[in-house]
Amino acid sequence: MEFSSIKRKQLLKEMGSREFDLLVIGGGITGAGIAHDAATRGMSVALVEMQDFAAGTSSRSTKLVHGGLRYLKQFEVKMVAEVGKERAIVYENGPHVTTPEWMLLPFHKGGTFGAFTTNIGLRVYDFLAGVKKDERRKMLSADETLKKEPLIKKEGLKGGGYYVEYRTDDARLTIEVLKAAVSEGALAANYAKAEDYIYENGKITSVRVSDRIAGGETVIRAKKVVNATGPWSDKMRDKDAPGKKKLRLTKGVHIVFDQSRFPLRQAVYFDTPDGRMVFAIPRDGKTYVGTTDTFFDQNPVDPIPLPEDVDYLLKAIRFMFPDVSVSPEDVESGWAGVRPLIYEEGKKESEISRKDEIWESDSGLITIAGGKLTGYRKMAESVVDRIAERLGGGFGACRTRDLPISGGDVGGSAKFPAYVKEKVAEGVAAGLPREFAEAILRRYGTNAGKVFSYVKESGEGELPKEVEAILNYSMHHEMAAKPVDFFIRRTGALFFDIDWVRTWKEPVIRKMAEVNGWSAEEELLYREELERALCEAVPEMA
Incomplete structure (x- = not known):
């Protein structure tokens, strides 16, 4: 079955026509990872997500x-x-979808970190994380630290630690893992909400799912059901067996500046006056800063940055980068996310552990919550090990440790630059400028050839060939069902190139309406939804 938004209705019908070994509720990185692991072990897998894939945390x-x-x-x-x-x-x-990023950790007189603690901490980190030799930490003098990033506060600067993290596009990582699951036979649908569980002899045997785009309902039968809904985990557990709250939600906010306003050239991880840690990271001509950490008790759908969140981050910037003069008006865009953390009595927001936990109810429902983006594959392995044991069907061991995700089959990270160099001519031959062809290869990896084929097919309509090509690929191969899916989760443009969204939003909406056969009312609905997302992405100040 194609992973296409045009085939959604047909896909849900297919889901309702047979019994699966596993139904995953939740299409974030955890659910995608579980679906991928299970499918590679030979399980029949269905996955449903009430919003778009990766739309939450x-x-x-x-x-x-x-x-x-x-x-x-x-x-x-x-x-x-x-x-x-x-x-x-x-x-x-x-x-x-992942790039090594050298991170600078400056330490100042009276700060949270000193030379000794930074050196020891990074050395232990290298050891625990098994960091490869060329990426192990380096200790820098104050002068060396300022050479890496001249904007850092000079007063009281003692030096810095220099170590590697990995920058990613979290939504695209999720989509690529999900596409890998689909290529292994999993069926996945967005905008498909798990409404109720259906039982036989006290055990969950089916889930009633509503189609939030086309309407109607599907009953999906499965031997095992996993609740991987992140911030909604408690709610989905309560539908099965009301019990004690297990999660504590916290909100994290990030804000984005153009490099002309905040010309950061080096990623920096720094402590704030209140002892928290904040990242400032350059990316594609922008600088983004985050995150905050505050308890959150509202609806986790579409949280937004509040004036106090923006003010906190602006103060943090002024504290560490005193020569950078930024105001609320300089914030181009921003986003807020909700972390589903395991509840711990009496702990402050930033002290709550990021560990994951698995619960299994009497009905057989398995819930996974907590954890970090980085640990998604290991979390999935733990869950699927348990499912395999419960099913007892002779399923094999986990294979995902050495299995490329969709677009990643280039023979390992060391061979990726050569792959890009080799294939860029293919994009140029399709009619793309070399720079854009390279950007396509870096975003889509080994799937770039399909995008290039759409470039060749694209006519001279309202959209430039390259925009129409990635839109077509997003709809037909990544189930982008709405304009917000394309502009937020498939391209990241709403966060990192908001003017590009404003430029192309109308022709993109018209093209999607044409392909999907929307009525005038549906087109208006999706246009309004995108306008709301644009408004919410620009934080308002009181």
Whole structure:
């Protein structure tokens, strides 16, 4: 079955026509990882997501596959070791969506970190995470630190630590993992909401699912059901067996500036006056800064940056980069995400562990919550090991450790630059400028050839060939069903190139309306939804 938005209705019908070994509820990175692992072991798998794939936490992170250096402060050694090692696995299996990023950790007189603690911390980090030799930490003098990033506060500067993290596009990582699951036979649908569980003899045997685009309902039968809904995990557990709250939601906000306003050239991880840690990261002509950490008790659908969140981050910028003069008016865009953390009595927001946990109810429902983006594959392995044991069907061991995700089959990260260099001529031959052909290869990896074929097919309509090509690919191969899917989760443009969204939004909407056969009312509905997203992406100040 094609992973196409045009085939959604047919796909849901197919889901309702047979019994699966596993139904995954939730299309974020955790659910996608579970579907991929299970499908590669030979299980029949269905996945449903009530919004778009990655629409929740999995498109609203700091966009780093990082090892959690700060968790050493909380003595979470086991988590740092496990997640640190997973970083390299995620990179090797998907070098087109993950890039090594040298990170500068400056330390000042009276700050949270000093030369000794930074050196020891980074050395332990290298050891626990199994960091390869050429990416191990370096200690810098104050002068060397300022050469890396001249904007850093000079007063009281003692030096800096220099170490590698991995930058990613979190939503695209999720989509590529999901596409890998689909290529192994999994069926997945977005805008398909799990409404109720259906039982036989006290055990869940089916789930009633509503189609939030076309309307109607489907009953999906499955031997095992996994609740991987992130911030909605408690709600989905309560539908099965009301019980004690297990999650504590916290909100994290990031804001984006053009490099002309905040010309950062080096990623920096710095402590704030209140002892928290914040990232400032250059990316594609922009600089983004985050994150905040505040308890959140509202609806986790579409959280937005509030004036106090923006103010906190602006103060953090002024504290560490005193020569950078930025105001609320300089914030081009921003996003807020909700973290589903395991509840711990009496702990502050930033102290709550990022560990994951699995619960299994009497009905057989398995719930996974907590954890970090970086650890998604290992979390999936733990869940699918349990499912395989419960099904008892002779399913094999986990294979995803050395299995490329969709677009990542280039023979490992070391071979990715050569792959891009070799294939860029293919994009140029299709009619693309060399720079854009290279950008397509870096975003789509080994799937870029299909995008290039759409470039050749694209006519001279309202959209430039390259925009029409990635739109066609997003609809037909990544189930982009609405304009917001394309502009947020498939391209990231709403966060990092908001003017591009404003330029092409109308012709994109018209093209999607034509392909999907929308009525005038549906077209208006999706246009209004995109306009709301544009408004919410620009934080308002009180």
